[in-house]
Amino acid sequence: MTARRTDVLLGLGVTLALTAVVSANEGDPGTANPLAYLWAVGLGLLMLVRRQRPVLVLVLTMLGFVTYYMAGFPAIGVGVPMAAAVFSAAETGHLRAAVTAGVLILALATGYRILDGQDATFILGYELVSHAALIAAAIALGHSVRVGTALRRRTEQVTGLLTRQGELDADARLREERLALARELHDSIGHSLAVAALYAQVAREAGPDGGPDGQQRHQAIELVRSAVSDALAQLRRTVAVLRGSRSPAEPEVGIGDLPQLAAAPRSVGYVVELDLELDDDVAVPAEVGAAAYRVAQEAVTNAIRHSSGTRISIRVAERAAHELEVVVRDDGRVVGSPDLRPGRGLSGMAERLGELGGALEVSAGADGWLVRARIPWDGAR
Secondary structure (H helix, E strand, C coil): CHHHHHHHHHHHHHHHHHHHHHHHHHHCCCCCCCHHHHHHHHHHHHHHHCCCCHHHHHHHHHHHHHHHHHCCCCCCCCHHHHHHHHHHHHHCCCHHHHHHHHHHHHHHHHHHHHHCCCCHHHHHHHHHHHHHHHHHHHHHHHHHHHHHHHHHHHHHHHHHHHHHHHHHHHHHHHHHHHHHHHHHHHHHHHHHHHHHHHHHHHHHHHCCCCCHHHHHHHHHHHHHHHHHHHHHHHHHHHHHHHHCCCCCCCCCCCHHHHHHHHHHHHCCCCEEEEEEECCCCCCCCHHHHHHHHHHHHHHHHHHHHHCCCCEEEEEEEEEECCEEEEEEEECCCCCCCCCCCCCHHHHHHHHHHHHCCCEEEEEEECCEEEEEEEEEHHHCC
8 A cells, every 4th residue: 555655646746747847848838738748647647557567667658758759849858757767667676677768768869959959068068967867866766775675675584584483492492391391200200109109019018017016117108208208399399490480401410319219229129239430530510410310210210110120230330431321220021022112201211311412222131121321421511
């Protein structure tokens, strides 16, 4: 709607300008042929289709200019009738056509007037320069408007793309945070509840008397309480993250917590071997240590929940420069073809390691189950 209004105003301006020039008639107002005004109106009407047919408008303007003078109407120069046409052609991207038409019409008009016997000095020294400057200014203005419009559109496109990219990045960050929270919930709370279930089973099997002096049952119930309390503490930390009062990137555990991890299954009868083959001067990044702990925790949880074994070994070592290896084995009996389809725990471990550039291996053999993880230090963010 705005472009249409602009074209109407431009057409009206062309008509009024040409009407004024025709009326002046080189200093004798009122003597112009009335038909000359129809020509002025016609050139103004051409502006209504200048966007759709810019080259056609340019050609018709040139023909109209030639026929105007052939009809003997009052002289109106070259620049005024051609300015709007060459401006429209340049604005719509037909710069070469606008320049060609401007040069051609100037050459025709100048040659005709000189051959007609008019003062060549005046024509070449004054009118040609002024008309050429007017046409050149119109072409330059049209081209600058086109460039400005294209630049504005490109800026809007880039702004839109950047906005969309920002939205996609925000969605990706939100998905990453949700995955991280899901892993933390599964790894921490899932492990605590699995241990609580194990202790509850021990308490149930202890019977009403609870073993010698009732201590076994009492100890198992106390361990259940401790495991559930730990799960609640993990839940509170997760809620704090969701409320935004705590960063989800803060690691809660590390390699130093592995002895506590081994103590839980050991207290209910598992034989747990923990081997930390790390030099004292090795500074393991916090995120790598947290990933190593979570891998060991998930492997121990799976052994408690799914394995029929009674022995668990956990080994953490620096096997290469800036690469940590975590190996967890249990002696659970493998019957038939083992089901190694990744569940949420294994998928979470693989995702966690993948973010750090590591790899996960899970296998089953005659001597039990094996979980092996490699975590490069250089991959830690």
